[in-house]
């Protein structure tokens with residue numbers, strides 16, 4: 001029993017390391033020892049610190065319906081502006097359809113859409129005025145929708161269900177998502193998908209996170225110094241920090257992980273464009289972005 005407690009404190013100290021960094025502001029041994037004071041001491045924090053993404057490898061094992069319903073009931077508990085829940089969640093059970101929609105497949109997928117159609121229909125039903133459809137409505141509703149999605153992810157973890165959050169819905173021909181799931185063209189915008197299931201294998205290592213300078217600003221915004229920037233580069237390069245998506249930059253002979261991230265990974269799609277992107281076109285079509293934007 002005592003050994004179990006010690007093991008928990010040790011594990012908690014590691015898990016809580018990032019929290020300590022929030023307070024210390026810099027990485028270092030003192031931050032880690034400080035962690036003991038803020039180690040996750042309850043199941044909610046333990047669940048949050050166990051979160052990790054399953055990158056596509058889901059077992060052929062169903063998520064029981066009652067578990068799915070618990071996840072959905074938890075998801076809608078997220079905070080949301082004016083308690084209007086300006087989102088819709090489309091539950092997809094067909095893996096083939098799921099793959100077409102978000103490029104991944106698993107036992108279940110929840111598609112989270114910014115959506116004002118239910119609210120509008122309710123207002124019209126009572127002949128009340130309601131005219132959403134500007135950038136402010138969109139930003140607020142994105143927050144509502146993302147919080148609901150993340151709450152589903154946390155609830156899933158608590159129930160032993162693995163998840164993959166993906167914006168695969170925004171890759172390729174985005175209009176397919178509307179077509180395949182018969183989404184309304186206006187006031188409805190697919191924001192993020194969450195695939196649920198059971199991972200075939202545990203990821204060898206939980207991904208790390210930055211949590212110090214540049215992430216948390218104490219009191220007012222702090223612009224990074226050269227030393228702090230060097231520190232960030234070092235953290236990304238440190239294999240023990242597990243911040244990188246992969247290690248290929250080493251075998252490719254690059255000096256730093258960030259050379260791979262900015263030089264290869266992000267440059268795949270982030271090309272400056274002079275023509276209207278499909279994202280902007282569809283945001284305009286949805287009515288959330290002013291047409292002359």
Ligand SMILES: Cc1cc2nc3c(=O)[nH]c(=O)nc-3n(C[C@H](O)[C@H](O)[C@H](O)COP(=O)(O)O)c2cc1C
Pocket residue numbers: 051052053054055056164165166167168192206207
């Ligand atoms: C907006 C968003 C989009 C993402 N899209 C993908 C994706 O398409 N494919 C994927 O494998 N992971 C995706 N992820 C998961 C991230 O890669 C993952 O959260 C990150 O690498 C940190 O790993 P962890 O969640 O295991 O800690 C996405 C996460 C977010 C928040």
